[in-house]
Amino acid sequence: MTLISSIANHKSAPSSFRIAKRHNSEIGTFVRLSSILCGTAAALFVLLVGNSALAVDSxxxxxxxxxxxxxEAGQGSIVKDRSGHGAxxxxxxxxxxxxRWGDHSLAxxxxxxxxxEGPAQKLTDxxxxTGEATIEAWVTPQNTKQQGPARIVSLSQDSGKRNFTLGQEKEHFQVRFRxxxxxxxxxxxxxxxxxxxxxxxxHVIYTRNASGNIQFYIDGIPQSDHKIKGSLENWDTGFPLVLANEQTQDRPWLGELHLVAIYDRALNAKEVEQNYHAGPTAGVDPQAAQRIAHAHAEQTFxxxxxxxxxxxCLECHDTAVKKGGLDLSRKLSAFEGGESGSVIVAGKxxxxxxxxxxxSGDMPPQGPPLSSEEKELLEQWIEKGAVWSVEFIDPAVYASNDGVSExxxxxxxxxxxxxxxRSAVGIDISQEAQQMLPSDLRADGFSNTAYNLNVDLQHIEAYAQLAQIIVQRMDVLKFAGxxxxxxxxxxxATARKFVNSVGEWLLRGPLDNREVTNYSGILTAVASAGGNFEEGVALMTEAMLQSPRxxxxxxQQRGDGRARHVGPYELASRLSYIIWGxxxxxxxxxxxxxxxxxxREHCREQVQRMLKDPRAIERSKQFISDWLDLNRLKHMQPNQERFPKWEPALGLDMRDETLAFFEEIVWKENRPLTDLFNAQFTFATPRLAEHYGLEPKGGGLQRYDLSEVAFRGGLLTQGSVLTKGGDDASMVTRGLFLxxxxxxxxxxxxxxxxxxxxxxxxxxxxLRTIAEQRINNVSCGGCHQRFEPLAFGLEPFDGMGAFNKKDEFGNVLRxxxxxxLPGTAKPLPYQTSAELMNLLASSDRVRETITWKVAQFALGRPLGARDATVIQNIHKAAQADGGTYSSLITAILMSDLVQMTYTQTDK
Structure with missing residues (x-):
């Protein structure tokens, strides 16, 4: 039968392919380097004489x-892997x-x-x-009597041990997947x-997602849809990849192989149809290869x-200095060149x-010249097209030594x-945890910075005691039920299933066989000692609550060093801890x-659902508290002689003011985050209102309209921030903070x-006069002029945040x-603190800072050069969606910073 007649007789010809229902396992990552979905109207079918292969413009x-x-080699004994991925x-x-070699086929x-040659460990790993797989083949069986099944593609040891096999069993195909x-x-x-x-x-495709959902497709049409549970933890890393037989050569298959492909994820229905349309000769998408190369070039830059x-270069050639008229900090200005003309000719x-x-060594004029490696890097960059992937070369991104995130x-x-x-077992352990666990210390501006979250003996002992307290307070039987x-x-089997279910809930993902056996062993030990079910579950739960998991x-971070999609349970934890903590x-x-x-659509729906939960509000308040270090207000002790009206409760009022103000802006009014800098209202207790010179009203925190109070409005005019300057309202400290x-x-x-x-x-x-003296000092001015003027507009606010037109010595304050602003050419003047707040609220730089700060808190790590391009895209997406907290968190969660992970290679 010819290919054309075969297509004509098929119940769903290419001109009227049915679109298979989208499967739950559809992958929807933020950045797909190759996701060209081709409609049937655009497909061209060509009969290739001699081998009946289907070629498609797709x-x-x-x-x-x-x-x-x-x-496509056409001869020899080697079949080449054309994936271009890894080894x-x-x-x-x-x-x-x-x-017999044919044109794009092997008979x-x-x-x-x-x-x-040896184990296909890259494939197994x-x-x-991922716990997922797609096994794809374009084949022409020699006959319909082959069985065993006859092996078409197999990752196995012999006829009884395998990771997977795609084979032919007479008139159907079969997959055995361990x-x-x-x-x-x-x-x-x-x-x-x-x-x-x-x-x-x-065209044969088998897909299996991490949850065990399986689909079998023949010529783009789903034939089988069911589920086989379990993880791939028991896969053997020593198996080779074999085509057309078992490794032991006792399950041969005869016919023509036109294409074999294996993915480490489950393709969705549209992608399966796309590969069917592409045909067996399409190979790797050349446009995808170009996009991968371009993405690599962007990352290199x-x-x-x-x-x-x-x-x-930027010491002399940034936006502010611009020596010779050349600004190398921005793409547009860099390619425009300077007074001497263009300085970068892509490819030349x-x-x-x-x-x-x-x-030649003429640049840079001061300091050591570029090393030979740095020169080679610059030359190759220009030669390969001078790809420029960031809008602005921001020195803040490269402040760390390596500029690479870990x-x-x-x-x-x-x-x-x-x-x-609280979420897992319904027990409030806050008081005991705060007392028993060592405080989380700040690093890189936040207390959730992962590299600083160590565990010492005090932690271990505290977690053990806390686990006991938690279980004692639980209704163990109700929990087990x-x-x-x-x-x-x-x-x-029933007990092991129970252990796995409890473990999935408490440890935020399925257990492997070893873990199930270990926790089941606790139940066995209790039974052997004559204990009852409640005692066994209590001890098992107590053990889980102390588990590293x-x-x-x-x-799971082991891999070949490349970026890859995080697993479904890992992604679930990332979403929940970022949104809810x-x-x-x-x-x-x-x-x-x-x-x-x-x-992607389901993931976004989950994000939107979770943002409506009250836990999202509390988590966001942890961010603002950490960013502004509000917890220091609990322990602030100003000089009592200088500030005789100070009382510790006032510090707590200042903290509560900022948290209530933040919640109002972010959640109740859903305003852009930059409104935090100039919104004309605040919240205060009667005590704090009096401290600010406002007319007290009501009890507790009340909202105050500040539209008629010119000098107040926004975070920087609140006591929680102003007290950062200490008793002396230091312009150095305030300026550095800004x-x-x-x-x-x-x-x-x-x-x-x-x-x-x-x-x-x-x-x-x-204090301003003193600051101006430092700025005019030759030794100090180079640095101090960059930050102290930022605090000039706050001079009338004393160390405790009260506004005064004169200081304690009778000096007039301005x-x-x-x-x-960093990255700008000219300074911006202002006459009042209110104008300063408006400048900050309208600044793109401030908007970008908020994006970076929220992303850093969300990820729990400093951000570096590797993150810059993604952060840039996150920022654009968030601003296009209103610049609100919800839009920013959503953009972060849907980005590669959360959806992907950089695996670590084994040493």
């Missing part, structure tokens, strides 16, 4: 492809005389095997990590359905070239003045631990279990030996000044 899905064999898994034909004429819920032979198997295997060219320009280093000056295992903060216990009606302590947010709820865990989070935490500026530390003792004000000498 492209294959290329992302997450692990191996690809397209059989190639090439295959060797055992008996070349048993095959298996007699029994042989086509096998990888990647699929075991999980912890199947035999070592991958049984129960999955069949494609009756009469789906015949002697025509056939962000992580290597931009840091080089920041270190070596010898015609690029920048390269000429650097290679991922750390994250211990739960005290707040997260308290919320995790959520997972099983059985009251058996025996380690039979409970205390830490542990993720606590564990996934039942609905989110179910979405992970069912593979729904890999679908530079670093509001404008994301960078500044060097004072040179060793410099006297940093504050100079006090006195009659005729205000509100006017000018600020120069």
């Amino acid at each position: 492209s294959r899905v290329s992302d997450d492809l692990q191996v690809l064999y397209t059989f 190639a898994v090439d295959l060797t034909i055992k008996n070349p005389s048993a095959v 298996i004429l007699s029994a042989t095997k086509i096998q990888s 990647s699929l075991r990590h 999980t912890t819920a199947t035999t070592g032979n991958g049984i129960p198997e999955t069949n494609s359905g009756a009469h789906t295997a015949n002697t025509r060219l056939t 962000a992580t290597e070239v931009a840091p080089l320009l920041a270190r070596k 280093p010898v015609e690029s003045m920048l390269w000429d000056q650097v290679s 991922s750390w295992v994250q211990r739960l903060t005290i707040d997260e631990y308290i919320e995790t216990v 959520q997972f099983s009606k059985s009251r058996s302590l025996n380690t039979d 409970f205390i830490y947010r542990i993720e 606590g564990p996934p709820d039942a609905e989110l865990l179910k979405a992970a279990r069912d593979g729904q989070l890999s679908n 530079l670093k935490d509001v404008l994301r500026g960078v500044i060097s530390s004072p040179p060793p030996g410099v006297d940093t003792t504050p100079v006090p004000a006195k009659p005729g000498l205000t 509100e006017d000044g000018e600020i120069q």
Whole structure:
């Protein structure tokens, strides 16, 4: 039968393909390097004479492809892996005389095997990590009598031990896929359905997502849809990849192989149809390869070239200095060049003045010249097209030594631990946890910075005691009843299922066999000692509450060093801890279990649902509290002689003012986050209102309209922030806070030996005058002029946040000044503190700072050069959606910062 007649007789010809229902396992990542969905109207079908292969003007899905064999070599004993991913898994034909090469095909004429040299560990590791797979083949069986099943594609040891096998069983195809819920032979198997295997060219795809949902497709049409549970923890890393036979050569398959591909995720229905339209000769999408290359070039610029320009060039050639009229901090100005003309000619280093000056050693004029490696990097960058991936080379991004972000295992903060216990078992352990656990210390501006969340002996002892207290307060039988009606302590299948269900809930993901055995062993030990069910569950729960998987947010990070999609349960924890500061709820865990989070639309729906939960409000208040270090207000002790009316309760009022103000802006009014800097209202207790000079009203926190109070309005005029300047209202401290935490500026530390003792004000000498003297000092001015003027508009506010027109010495205080935002050419003048607040509220730099700060808090780690491009995209998306907290959190959660992970290679 010819290909054309085969298509004509098919119940769903290409001109009228049915679109298969989108499967729950659909992957919807934020950035797909190749997701060109091709409609049938655009497909062109061409009959290739001699091999009946289908060629289509279309492209294959290329992302997450692990191996690809397209059989276009035409001769020899080697079948090349054309995936382009990682180390190639090439295959060797055992008996070349048993095959015949065709044009994009390999005919298996007699029994042989086509096998990888040694174990296909790359393939095993990647699929075991994701728990997902797609096995695809374009084949033409020689006959419909082959059975065993006859092996088409197999990752196995022999006829009884395998990770997976795609084979032919007479008139249907069969897959045996091993999980912890199947035999070592991958049984129960999955069949494609009756009469789906015949002697025509056939497109076969098997998909399995992390939750065990399976679909079998023949020629783009779903044939089988069911579920086989279990993880891939029991996969063997020692199995080779074999085509056309079993490794032991006792299950031969005969016919033509046109294409074999394996992905480490489940393709969705549209992607399956896309690959069917593409046909067996499409190979790797060339456009995808170009996009991958371009993405790599963008990353190279962000992580290597931009840091080089920041270190070596921007001191003279940024927006502010612009020596020779050249600004290398921005893409547009860099390619425009300076007074001498263009300095970068993409693809032509010898015609690029920048390269000429650097290679000759004339630039930079001061300090050491570029090393040979740095010169080579710059030359290659220009030669390869001078791809420029960030709008602005921001020195703040490259402030760390390496400029590269690192991922750390994250211990739960005290707040997260308290919320995790409350959500998981319904017990409020806040008082005991605050008392027993060591405080979480700030690092890089936040107390949830992962690398600083260590565990010492005090932590270990506290977690053990807290676990006992928690279990003692629980209704253990009621808790157990959520997972099983059985009251058996025996380690039979029912008990193991119970242990796995409890473990999935408490430890935020399924347990592996070892973990199930260990926790089941506790039940067995209790039963052996004559204990009852309640005692066994209590001890098992207590053990889980001390487990590293409970205390830490542990993720699978081993891999080949590339970025990859996080697993469904890992993603669920990322979403819940970022939005709620606590564990996934039942609905989110179910979405992970069912593979729904890999679908971008479903994931976004979960995010929107979670943002409506009151826990999202509390988590956001933890962010603002951490960013502004509001907890210091609990322990503030100003000089009692200078501030005799101070009382500790006033500090708590200031903290509560800022939290209530933030909640009103962010949640009740859903305003842009920059409105935090100039909104004309606040909240105050009668005590705080009196301190601010407002007319007290009512009891507790009340809202006050500030539209007629010119000098107040916004975070920077609240006592919680103003007290950062200390008793003396230090312009150095306030200015540094504004530079670093509001404008994301960078500044060097004072040179060793410099006297940093504050100079006090006195009659005729205000703090501003003292600051101006430092700025005009040749030794100090270079740095101080960058941050102290930022605080000039706050001079009338004393160390406790009260507004005064004169200081204690009778000196007149001023509100006017000018600020120069990082990355701008000219300073912006203002006459009052209100104008200063408006400048900040309307500043793109402040908006960007908020994006970076929220993202840093969300991820629990500092951000660096590798993150810059993604942060830039997050910022654009959030601003386009209103610049609110919800829009920003949503953009972060849907970005590669959360959806992807950078795996670590084994040393």
